[in-house]
Amino acid sequence: MSDTKKRTELHELGRYRLLERLSEGLDPCNRTTAMGLGHDASAMAPTKRRVVMASGLMLEGIHFNLTYFPLKHLGYKSLIAQLGRIYAMNAEPQQAQVALGVSGRFGVEELEELVGGVRLAASRYGVDLVGLDVSSSYTGLTVGVGAQGQCDARELVGRSGAREHQLLCVTGALGAAYMGQQLLERERRVFEANPYAQPQLEGHSYLLERILKPELRGCVAVLAELRQRGLRPTAMTLVNEGLASALLHICQRSGVGCRVYADRIPVDAHAAALAEELRIDPLTAAMNGGEDYELLFSVPVKAHQEVASVEGVSVVGHLTDAGAGAYMVPPHGDELRITAQGWNAIVPGGAD
């Protein structure tokens, strides 16, 4: 928060003028938006297709730490998180709504930064921001985001359609956001011990970008390619809390088990290099890290060659019957049971 910029206190504007200011120029561009900002709710004009909704919270100290998280990036990422869940249903996001809980320590310009990030992400992904609300908060900053999208009924993919013998595939590479988070946390500890210390973040811009300003372009490209090839995933989920959680989501909801081969898991090269330096197992970053915003999906065995040839897709294992459990198979040694993260490990800097 730079103090050289003009700062308008929230009470100077009042809530309605603040919302007006944050909404400036937000005209609908998605053809399905029938009524956007300024009414009690927003309205969409769907075709005969499926409407898909997702919503979630970003809480200060839990999902982000403002000592290193720029507000604009926070806005950007909070929308990406929900758009990712819409894409994970094989649908196209179309509208989004944002509700903020803020205290007086934020000025209007800072909220404009935050909403600016949301707006940037919305415009990049062709989504209309149709709801915007601000209320007071006694404590931390709260960002609530809801997103809505559509797809043809026959394109809709949930977590429950995976069957024994089918293949498990992952988009992109995993672990970069987790290692970026480690870097930021390390610097935060250094800074707290010595406020004059200079951040040691050079050479790590890629990892930092993966945690601070994640993108979904890779997912979107893979989904488009699969659609073009007539390859519909049988089950799919967003990898946003580590691959282990994503695998267990699909196994549990589909009533299957899985075998995932450690040497086929696409660990991000930058992440692997830093993990080695920091003596962290790169597979831990991929399995239990989180916030990769990549997709885990299953396809029938007969699609093996086809799916393996799609750029940005790795076949990492297969599904078994439920009784066989969910295990990771290392190149040597015993299979390792895949476990869900506990309450504390769910989110970076997880709380009590």
Add this chain to the structure above:
Amino acid sequence: MSDTKKRTELHELGRYRLLERLSEGLDPCNRTTAMGLGHDASAMAPTKRRVVMASGLMLEGIHFNLTYFPLKHLGYKSLIAQLGRIYAMNAEPQQAQVALGVSGRFGVEELEELVGGVRLAASRYGVDLVGLDVSSSYTGLTVGVGAQGQCDARELVGRSGAREHQLLCVTGALGAAYMGQQLLERERRVFEANPYAQPQLEGHSYLLERILKPELRGCVAVLAELRQRGLRPTAMTLVNEGLASALLHICQRSGVGCRVYADRIPVDAHAAALAEELRIDPLTAAMNGGEDYELLFSVPVKAHQEVASVEGVSVVGHLTDAGAGAYMVPPHGDELRITAQGWNAIVPGGAD
């Protein structure tokens, strides 16, 4: 929070088992729910109609104070708040999503209480709970709720359709929730000064219910009656932050002014009685109070007789051109300009 009940710590269950437990028996009952809980997002199968969405946050210390707000009521009310906004678009709510931010001071049973309230409201209003998420919070309890509904395209009503000379109507009676809030705040102050003091709440159960467990039945009945009579409001909004804010929402979005007659504003009788006792102007409770969950709407002048004969509807004034401003007309004396509440007054116990 009774300490005689069994308390399961959140970490004993872990997040997934907690969500499972909170989701038990939540099978879809609304015919438009295509995929509910357990996927990345939820999916609806709309007809060719309009899809309507609303979402918002309830923050501890701002929207509720747990010293007097039972968790079950809080869950109930947090859903009602968003269903009200769907009804205010003249649509039928169908699905809802809840995201909680909680700290370790809550046990599993307490979250079950909270979600139990959401579930009760959902079942009473025929709504499916299709999304449920919990994350850690360092500080206060956060409840994020999104709701979705539908209506025929020609039934959709926003805030922007009101025109000069049209009539302004209000459902139900106003001010009861505000006076209930005053009672609770008074008791909280007494309790903080003397923890052995007995609450003085006898005889006020109606006012307390209006703040702690509001209903939308009155609104729903009026909307059904208007539809049956072929009377579509030209503009409509939820009265959830006082009548003054609702009036200004419609005036601003429709580009009109208004005259509202003080003696036609339906002040709740219980609220008026207590207001007199506490030396509060009953009109203040109605105009600036909030959380009434009633509807303000406009209709063409020619509908005057028809709308005035609908049970639970009061015609309170009319719309003027924008230049004439928004004013309340008292029985005697000068017109009073209707002003928006400031930042601090927006919510009960509003924060910095």
